[in-house]
Amino acid sequence: MGEEKKGFFGRLKDGLTKTRDNIVNGIDSVFNGFSAIDEDFYEELEEILIMGDIGVNATNAIIEKLRGQVKENHIKQPSECKEILIQSIKEQMKVGETAYDFEQEQSVILVIGVNGVGKTTSVGKLAGILKDQGRKVLLAAADTFRAAAGEQLTEWANRAGVDIIGGSEGSDPASVIFDAVNAAKARHVDVLLCDTAGRLHNKKNLMEELKKINRIIDKEFPGVHRENLVVLDGTTGQNALQQARDFGEVADLTGIILTKMDGTAKGGIAVAIQSELNIPVKYIGVGETLEDLQKFDSDQFVNALFDIKVSGEEE
Template sequence: MGFLKSISEKLFKTKRGFTEKIHEESKKDEPITDEYLDFIEELLIEADFGVKTTMKVMEAIEEGIDKGDIKTRRDVELKIREVILDILKQVEKPLEIRKSKFVVMVVGINGSGKTTTIGKLANFQTDRGKKVLLVAADTFRAAAIDQLEVWAKRVSADIVKQQEGADPAAVAFDGVTSGVAKNYDVIFVDTAGRLHTQKNLMNEVIKIKKAITKAYSEAPHEVLLVLDATIGQNAINQAREFNRALGITGIVLTKMDGTAKGGIIVAISEEFKIPIRYIGIGEGMDDLKAFNARDFVESVFVP
């Protein structure tokens, strides 16, 4: 229960902005009216569940009412939890690194927490005795290279880097080639924080992916998209564009502790069915958690 409690405390904004309002209504010994159902629907939309997921939840509630399974407002809350859990269980697939020379390409826009996520994932691996290499293929900003180097030192990983302005695809190729030749267990390739709406920049990450495959035909084994949960529905657009360009195999949702609209994780899960590998719930090294659907739902709905 300590683990659940720690997540629950980190997700208090989501609870306050969404589930506590449902709790308050559940306590009322009042009938299920059209006005109440409208309230639930608006609450789901406001919490960034998106139209598609909201409609799925509302249809499940209405079907339960018609069948006589839902008689009270408490029953409505339990049905919401059930539908959310069913959606999230489909994407509960933590990243498994089962072989050596495992290449993870990490993408996402600036400010999403991408480089910090790489650092924390690298720490998971070095803590397990793995030999880890970080490849600084975000060459557009000197600060990005410096930040990755700081993380490399912090978590006892090695780094391949070049100067600012170097060709990102060439850096990725050299880094992966070196990492494979030197038998690194895990190779994380950082990429520039592309705005998904900038076609030329999206083309650049496509080029980086091709360079990784050229360096090692099996790679990348994982294309990991880091999304900022606080940007709400725009995260859906980012996921769509990156997935279209690269074929995303996993998602990390960061800053879940900073949003009252935690429904975005459900919306993304329902829309794309892409595995949610991790969620970020704070700045600490231990605040990147392997995603567990039941733990997440229970922590958010804890009274």
């Protein structure tokens, strides 16, 4: 565990380099460039956060908190604000105590998202993570529209050593889910992980399809713990936020898997998504390999972003 965790922190830190240049350097220049904490100081700071994709909601909350603390503690030096700002960003991103309850319960996880965001790959990696925790995992390849999706998922299933239920290309996704749910019950599976089709441009069909899938799970597997995780590509910034909103109209989203966080300058979107949508980021991906998807940890993320060394988190 230690090695992998360290490795992940190092990769996260490297992956956030462009975001750091985009946000942190700007923040530092405000802290160092102002001699007093005045309206200009707050305005400048606000602009940097918003430009850094942290989002209007989160930025307002962070600035409000800063103003409150400055007043309360009679802080005079801008440089003394950095620690408060960092803590405040961490608080904006806290995942919450119950976020990973599904790991302990029998659960069905639908993974949704547009094509090209790393959805199928995320399903495969998640299968590996859960299997490593000793869970019995079954995959459902319900993205039957994209020819390669089933093959890709089968490859991941083999890699993770888990079973997969799939349909032939073009078959009805709902029927794949039906088969998978019944197989999951018969085999006493802990977690049924479903890859779903990612067509947002045809929202009406997608909505109908997801509703149908939801009805089947409700009917065939009543009382099972449900998770709907939306996969978003960190490099798309504000676009990712809009996608999450669109999917939120279709499904009751319980969490976010944020992929491709390496090499983007828009990593601040992780803060925005959580704050704007009130949906926690549960997993974060910084690369291609199996180990590159990990549970999201707000302290770890913000420490990596601000390049803060913490004992036990050496690269």
